[in-house]
Amino acid sequence: MNKTVEILSDKIALIQKSKEIVLNKINGAIAERGKCTIALAGGSTPKPLYEALSACDLPWDKIHIFWGDERYVPPTDPQSNEKMAREAWLNKVNIPSDNIHPISTHGKSPQEDAEKHETLLKEFFGTASGEFPSFDIILLGMGDDGHTASLFPKTSALEVKDKLITVGSKDSQPRITFTAPLINQAHCVIFLVAGENKQMALSHVFAQEDDSTMYPSRLIQPQGELWWLLDEAAGKNLK
Numbered sequence: 001m002n003k004t005v006e007i008l009s010d011k012i013a014l015i016q017k018s019k020e021i022v023l024n025k026i027n028g029a030i031a032e033r034g035k036c037t038i039a040l041a042g043g044s045t046p047k048p049l050y051e052a053l054s055a056c057d058l059p060w061d062k063i064h065i066f067w068g069d070e071r072y073v074p075p076t077d078p079q080s081n082e083k084m085a086r087e088a089w090l091n092k093v094n095i096p097s098d099n100i101h102p103i104s105t106h107g108k109s110p111q112e113d114a115e116k117h118e119t120l121l122k123e124f125f126g127t128a129s130g131e132f133p134s135f136d137i138i139l140l141g142m143g144d145d146g147h148t149a150s151l152f153p154k155t156s157a158l159e160v161k162d163k164l165i166t167v168g169s170k171d172s173q174p175r176i177t178f179t180a181p182l183i184n185q186a187h188c189v190i191f192l193v194a195g196e197n198k199q200m201a202l203s204h205v206f207a208q209e210d211d212s213t214m215y216p217s218r219l220i221q222p223q224g225e226l227w228w229l230l231d232e233a234a235g236k237n238l239k
Helices: 011-033 047-053 081-088 110-125 196-205 232-238
Strands: 002-008 036-040 063-067 069-071 137-140 165-170 173-178 188-193 225-231
Touching (some): 011 137, 011 188, 011 225, 047 081, 063 081, 069 081, 110 165, 110 173, 196 232
Parallel strands (some): 036 137, 137 188, 188 225
Antiparallel strands (some): 165 173
């Protein structure tokens, strides 16, 4: 794992740096493998990044969009990660609809939809049973409780090692999420973390030893690059 931590002056600088890295990784993946696979994060922090990317001139037909997790709500719901990304980015660019791979949330159950998305990923990447595909880029946020994607503290989703997709839970509300082993197979994982309310969780996530079941972001140790991009408010105590 190649780990880099950068503390940027403010959220604007954080978004600019993340845009530079994402563009570099998109172009590199396309040059090397003919396409780029990117999994998006929800939440407010990455939204300006998506808006910035919507103004870029990119080979959209070679870019495939996924989501690292999704609330179990319709894609028209204000809480939907898919809805946010479409409005901030995807609806504004000429990306083929077949290149957008949202997580289904309208099946009979979250478990059924999780299994359906796992099948979709295996078919897209051509991976055999027991194999984990490698996304080119996975964007992640981190909550003030140390969760990432929908891997929440002390939940059963943290224990899943043999699946790509599982059902997470927050406050008894189901979510569909990438598993830690799938995230860790990525070529590049980028955390975007802003706000002073993240300081305590970051101190545990960056500690030499701590409890990964309490601070699930500790589980993210990808085989490729790991970027932690923090604004000054989040990262000032790490210096």
